[in-house]
Amino acid sequence: MNALEITNLTFSYPEQPVLDHVNITIRPGERVGLIGPNGAGKTTLFHSVCGVLKPSDGDIQLFGDSVKAGKFHPKVGLVFQYPDDQIFSPTVYDDIAFGPRNMGLTDSEVEAHVHEAMSLTGIGELAERAPHHLSGGQKRMVAIAGIKAMRPELIIYDEPSANLDMRSRRRLINFIQESDETVLLSSHDLEMVVEICDRVILLDEGKIIADGDTYEIMGDKELMEAHGLEKPHSLVYHIKGKHSHDDEFVPAEHIHGDHVH
Amino acid sequence: MNALEITNLTFSYPEQPVLDHVNITIRPGERVGLIGPNGAGKTTLFHSVCGVLKPSDGDIQLFGDSVKAGKFHPKVGLVFQYPDDQIFSPTVYDDIAFGPRNMGLTDSEVEAHVHEAMSLTGIGELAERAPHHLSGGQKRMVAIAGIKAMRPELIIYDEPSANLDMRSRRRLINFIQESDETVLLSSHDLEMVVEICDRVILLDEGKIIADGDTYEIMGDKELMEAHGLEKPHSLVYHIKGKHSHDDEFVPAEHIHGDHVH
Amino acid sequence: MHIPDGLIPATVAIGGYAVAGALTAYSIKRINQSDNAQEQIPKVALLTAAFFITSLIHIPIPPTSIHPLLSGLMGALLGWFAMPAILIGLLLQAMIFGHGGITTLGINAVILGVPAILAHLAFQSFSGKQKLFSQDEDGKKQITRRLQIAGFLAGAIGVGLSVLMFYGFIIFTIPADIIDPAAERRATLILSLSHLPLLLVEGALTAMLVSYLSRVKPELLRGLSEARA
Amino acid sequence: MKQELDAYAHLDSPLHRWENRYKIAGLFLLAFAFAFVEDVRLLPALVVITAVLFWLSNLPFSFLSGRLKIPGLILFGIVVSLPFLSGSTVLASLGPISIKQEGVMAALIIAVRFVCIITLSLLIFSTDTLVNTLKGMIGLRMPPILADMVLLTYRYIFDLSASFRTTQTAVRLRGFQNNKLSGGKLNTLAALMGNLIVRSYEQSERVYKAMILRGYGMTDANPAALTSTLTDKLWLAAILLLAIGLVSAQLFLNL
Ligand SMILES: Nc1ncnc2c1ncn2[C@@H]1O[C@H](COP(=O)(O)OP(=O)(O)OP(=O)(O)O)[C@@H](O)[C@H]1O
Ligand SMILES: Nc1ncnc2c1ncn2[C@@H]1O[C@H](COP(=O)(O)OP(=O)(O)OP(=O)(O)O)[C@@H](O)[C@H]1O
Numbered sequence A, B: 001m002n003a004l005e006i007t008n009l010t011f012s013y014p015e016q017p018v019l020d021h022v023n024i025t026i027r028p029g030e031r032v033g034l035i036g037p038n039g040a041g042k043t044t045l046f047h048s049v050c051g052v053l054k055p056s057d058g059d060i061q062l063f064g065d066s067v068k069a070g071k072f073h074p075k076v077g078l079v080f081q082y083p084d085d086q087i088f089s090p091t092v093y094d095d096i097a098f099g100p101r102n103m104g105l106t107d108s109e110v111e112a113h114v115h116e117a118m119s120l121t122g123i124g125e126l127a128e129r130a131p132h133h134l135s136g137g138q139k140r141m142v143a144i145a146g147i148k149a150m151r152p153e154l155i156i157y158d159e160p161s162a163n164l165d166m167r168s169r170r171r172l173i174n175f176i177q178e179s180d181e182t183v184l185l186s187s188h189d190l191e192m193v194v195e196i197c198d199r200v201i202l203l204d205e206g207k208i209i210a211d212g213d214t215y216e217i218m219g220d221k222e223l224m225e226a227h228g229l230e231k232p233h234s235l236v237y238h239i240k241g242k243h244s245h246d247d248e249f250v251p252a253e254h255i256h257g258d259h260v261h
Numbered sequence C: 001m002h003i004p005d006g007l008i009p010a011t012v013a014i015g016g017y018a019v020a021g022a023l024t025a026y027s028i029k030r031i032n033q034s035d036n037a038q039e040q041i042p043k044v045a046l047l048t049a050a051f052f053i054t055s056l057i058h059i060p061i062p063p064t065s066i067h068p069l070l071s072g073l074m075g076a077l078l079g080w081f082a083m084p085a086i087l088i089g090l091l092l093q094a095m096i097f098g099h100g101g102i103t104t105l106g107i108n109a110v111i112l113g114v115p116a117i118l119a120h121l122a123f124q125s126f127s128g129k130q131k132l133f134s135q136d137e138d139g140k141k142q143i144t145r146r147l148q149i150a151g152f153l154a155g156a157i158g159v160g161l162s163v164l165m166f167y168g169f170i171i172f173t174i175p176a177d178i179i180d181p182a183a184e185r186r187a188t189l190i191l192s193l194s195h196l197p198l199l200l201v202e203g204a205l206t207a208m209l210v211s212y213l214s215r216v217k218p219e220l221l222r223g224l225s226e227a228r229a
Numbered sequence D: 001m002k003q004e005l006d007a008y009a010h011l012d013s014p015l016h017r018w019e020n021r022y023k024i025a026g027l028f029l030l031a032f033a034f035a036f037v038e039d040v041r042l043l044p045a046l047v048v049i050t051a052v053l054f055w056l057s058n059l060p061f062s063f064l065s066g067r068l069k070i071p072g073l074i075l076f077g078i079v080v081s082l083p084f085l086s087g088s089t090v091l092a093s094l095g096p097i098s099i100k101q102e103g104v105m106a107a108l109i110i111a112v113r114f115v116c117i118i119t120l121s122l123l124i125f126s127t128d129t130l131v132n133t134l135k136g137m138i139g140l141r142m143p144p145i146l147a148d149m150v151l152l153t154y155r156y157i158f159d160l161s162a163s164f165r166t167t168q169t170a171v172r173l174r175g176f177q178n179n180k181l182s183g184g185k186l187n188t189l190a191a192l193m194g195n196l197i198v199r200s201y202e203q204s205e206r207v208y209k210a211m212i213l214r215g216y217g218m219t220d221a222n223p224a225a226l227t228s229t230l231t232d233k234l235w236l237a238a239i240l241l242l243a244i245g246l247v248s249a250q251l252f253l254n255l
């Protein structure tokens, strides 16, 4: 059974088409990066998968169940681009407990879910804090904990590293790398995609342009630039002809290995 | 005469000290990057330079004039981190004209300033649009145009590339590289700092840790990591001992030269 | 423009709670009847927060400065939702600023809420809302003018009625064996008239705000309680 | 809006320990009983009850006096005029101006009621965090729509306040001076306010999406339970007795 199976997904706003016959299959445990310029349709795709937007056409299967717009699908969790939109309760604890409470769990189950999510994301000591007193990095982790507490099997991250400083970004990357769920992630921070995902899907103007190995797609300078992206510095080839590697495809990361992981 | 001369700048909030005896001198025409983790005091420093915050101690000279808190200093322009905080007029034109109008210029001068700013930032065709409906990249350029229209001699950019896709980010980098004013810029996007600035100041916990050549400071892995930063991939050294370069300091950028400028 | 605790007789304060409670209950009933009641909750909540914050702005009228009341604007934008929004705004004000107002919360909600609802009705009937979103240029100008007038009326009605009610409640509840009724009426009138500049400023401000919103986010002017699917 | 909220929420006192629903209901009714008092002879009772409760709460006096300042000024204007305006029994006169006994009495009653009720409201709102106080109010059967709204409003007031301040700073840095009203300046203020209103509206749409994605309104939610003890109830009973006593005394004096 696939984690996610999107068939011919099409979505239009009255003024403009956004997604055009999109097909994606993701297996359980995969970590897939969705890249593409502003307005490509990444967020729209995510919202369709979660059932907040009703597609004009096409079918979405989530772990074998069909996604219906307007229904609650606790198997998928979406981490929003701006944590402030997502942390809507007045305290961190209440916010993380929001999902579990709506799932109709008992008080002790709710508590267990919340504590697990807080310890996974390392925000245990923030429980009583008000969201507006958190730093950007803490907010991001609280938002993730709010999703984790529902124990979804697929987590979608929309631009998770936006506005984070290096330290928080590094913590986030490590966190996602170590998590068990299937992950679908969009980001303009391509270096992060390189580190987290082994598979990348390139979306532009609502169409899937490429779908495959991260190094292969992101290493393809022409492809990337044709869609307003840039090849990440970590994948910049070793200089050609000057050394022994010649035409070999060797991302800088693999050769040098002196940067932090 | 220096563009900016900060002497012993100290600033505290009631609960905590933020800036601690900061000294910075910037010559006209320099493009300086200010880097440091979240909460280092970058925004506080910028606000002090613009006269929004009143320092507890120290002196700030802007092109020879002393900066007084609460006064209007048209020689310096601050581009805010979130364009939405800065753009508030119902049309793009009105927004860009806001500063010039407040400077007491005549109608025709205002118009000249606005047109110049719009053509420099490449947003001429947006004049009548509501800023609100623009894309992130367009909003950023409108915010910059609003500052440019006042013709400041020093422009401060606070996290200008946040939330931009690659294309808009590239346009922004080119734009800043080609601009004439003195530039002071903070960013967590260190690759952008590498491309724009030849000089970098590292700030942490309100103190200046390092001030000097971009490659030297950002190439210093230990220094960077000690302050929660990471050495940019573009500065990852060529592998040691394996090839002829050995211990030489050669940023990847200089060797490979196959990425976009 | 808040009646402080302890000033008016308890019976009036209790009456204020009764009226505010009834109006709020009626608003909530109307809200519950609409198909998208749930969707409106965050909208009204965040708009209430925005009104709360923006009403703290200083409008300089030398030698002093004033805060806008915004009851007219709330009526124009929120319709019947204005009543719960005002109640929440007043409650949070009492909690955050700690200047009291708990026994007079009801009467203060009436003083702001009733004018807000009347402002809503006036705004609706004067704005010619059905045409608000038509596209042709000439029509647009006319509509903008009408909107501005409607906005001015909403703002002015909001402030005007609130001021009248405010002084009315204060002066007519001054403890017994007091000044003669004619003096009371005169005092009310004079105090209210002295607020005429406020009424003009708030009217103009509301007109400008409405015209801003019509350009930037016209759907905000459709009125939340009317937004039935 | 840079207030030190919740500054004294974590002190320990009988009032801090009192369960919020009982505390709110009890002190609220007591405040109404205070408002009911119209006889000078009952004022000492108000003062003593208030003083004892305040003393029990461990809140610093400076906190109270700070909070009394602004509303006190407004009330001062009204109270000061009363001795001159109302009543017929002249106490003292200076030319055309005379101070009347009824007016002085009325002013005294109003001022004492005011100070005592504000102190009670401080006890309601400042002996626990505002969030917990709100939850206590919600626990007193607030309609669900109102309950959800008040929590959301409270959550976002601080964010929006910060955004509004930043926008005002940005405007000042572009030469705007908020002095001397003019049409143009009012228009700028309107645009600033409109900007915040539009942003809050758009954010509310994103917030709503985030809420339904976490099951808002989709199932029978299981709200967090509030619990109370016998002590909570005894406190409520004691306060209610005081309130009833005051009201009865006033009614008796009216006869
Ligand atoms: N509510 C809406 N009404 C009309 N058009 C919309 C709406 N939301 C998004 N769009 C349009 O749909 C297209 C896809 O937007 P979407 O947000 O999915 O892009 P994205 O790939 O997530 O971009 P970004 O990288 O900026 O997040 C854009 O052209 C956008 O303008
Ligand atoms: N209004 C305020 N009141 C109290 N403390 C503040 C306020 N604004 C900022 N601070 C504190 O001052 C310190 C410096 O903040 P500042 O915004 O200058 O950091 P920064 O370097 O710009 O961080 P970032 O990278 O997140 O933008 C932080 O510790 C912050 O918590």
Ligand SMILES: [Mg+2]
Binding pocket: A042, A043, A044, A158
């Ligand atoms: Mg998106």
Ligand SMILES: [Mg+2]
Binding pocket: B042, B043, B044, B158
């Ligand atoms: Mg900053």
